[in-house]
Amino acid sequence: MTVLIEAQNVEARYGPVLALRGVSLLLREAEVVAVLGANGAGKTTLLRILCAALDPDQGSVKFLGRDIAGSSPDRLVRQGLAHVPEGREVFPLLSVRENLIAGAFVRRDRAAIAADVDRMYGYFPALRERRDRHAAVLSGGEQQMLAIARALMSRPRVLMLDEPSLGLAPALVKEIFTLLRRINRESGVSILLVEQNAHQALSIADRGYVLELGRIVLDDWSERLAANDDVRESYLGIRDKGLRGERRWRRKKRWR
């Protein structure tokens, strides 16, 4: 399978703070990959670097085999990389429909754009009902759907999502994630999902990376990550009993 994104040894620092310490990551065609990590693990920084909004201090990122150094987010969108930013970031005073049209800025085929708007309404029926409303008055869940649909309007080969579950009800998260998997199957778009909600993310991902304090400490197939003791304890909230039949305050993580 073709490699779409290849990050090698990426380091990023904010002043004296190392946010990423040598992160390497692969995304292949038609894959769904999850990057798990707690607050401050460097997830958002990683995505910003992958879409060229931020330059890495060390290391390199290739998109479709080409180094993205010196590129910018708007140019990468033209090459097929769409980014759903953290916190949705819809255009508040544009209607739902205009938000979608804005998402198709890099395309000029009017008829196909109109067809894609309809396709998005098909995926997200709630958006169809509110197509003439300002995006600002939508609920959080609807705004997240709009942000995803808007990103898909550029017909990307890679869809990157920064914490789509943030602040949403569990049932809604499940619905959105199931839909992401369906869109991935139907259109073949690769998905790179950065999440704290490990349970939901692993349920739709093929592979996963665990990012901790700027380092990738684990990468494996989703089923094996979900079965890993450390992941289970740290991210899935499943507590095993210790050797003496009681849980220690904090087990030393080994990451192996």
Place this chain on the structure above:
Amino acid sequence: MRAFVEFSQQVLSGAALGCIYALIALGFVLIYKATEVVNFAQGELMMLGAFLGYTFISLFGLPFWLGLPLAVVCMAGIGGLLDRIVVRPIVGQPVFAIVMVTLGMGFVARSGASLVPAWGVDTHVFSTPFTGKVTSIGPLVASHDQLAIMATTAALVAVLFLFFRYTRIGIAMQAASQNQLAAYYVGIPVKAICSLIWGLSAAVAAVAGILLAPIVFVHANMGFIGLKAFPAAVLGGFGSIPGAIAGGLVIGVVESLAGFYLPEGFKDVAAYVVLLLVLAIRPQGLFGEGLRKKV
């Protein structure tokens, strides 16, 4: 009856001048919404537009309907270049730096214009197809210059409305002004769009300048009218396009009425008195958006 006619006559000429304020205020608002830069040189852009119109029409002897679009296109280019060369390098600097730069651009434009040999510090006149003609509407008398100003403003506002509503670039401009980060992420080249917006508002300013020329004459200091357009923009709720138009009209009419009915001197402060009153009652301006822009 005579009092009513006098009143209506003042409202009419006030509305015509108000349209000019509105067009300049529109320029303020367009640039502010997209880039959060308050362009204090907007009046000077209008002055340059008027001078270019004077150059093409009076000096080169081009027909009005050729000289006007030519001046507008030139000003659009100048506006775009100003953004690219002067404003873009300082975006992200403290607000006062940007304010000083736009004020400085105004000074440079004023003295630059008076250094051009054929422009100088004299007042110039150029005639438009509307000059010197009047139409009577019942007991009211309207000069064609005034009617042209109002008709052009109405047409320009309608075109801009359709442009922002239905075209790809128009929607992209709105998107970029509402959320720059997200605009980048959907592939909108925000910097190029900002230059386009500067070009657009310089073009609008040029139209205003050429329309205004027959009424106040072309002069290097005619850009000071921007100081009246600024309260118009604030009155409308800085950041709202319909607000800029309404604000301009209100200021124009109030000023005209104050000049007619009140003692001398009130004409020039009337705009600010109205502004203070409105802001005291409705701080967000007439059309202010309740929604704060996210940074």
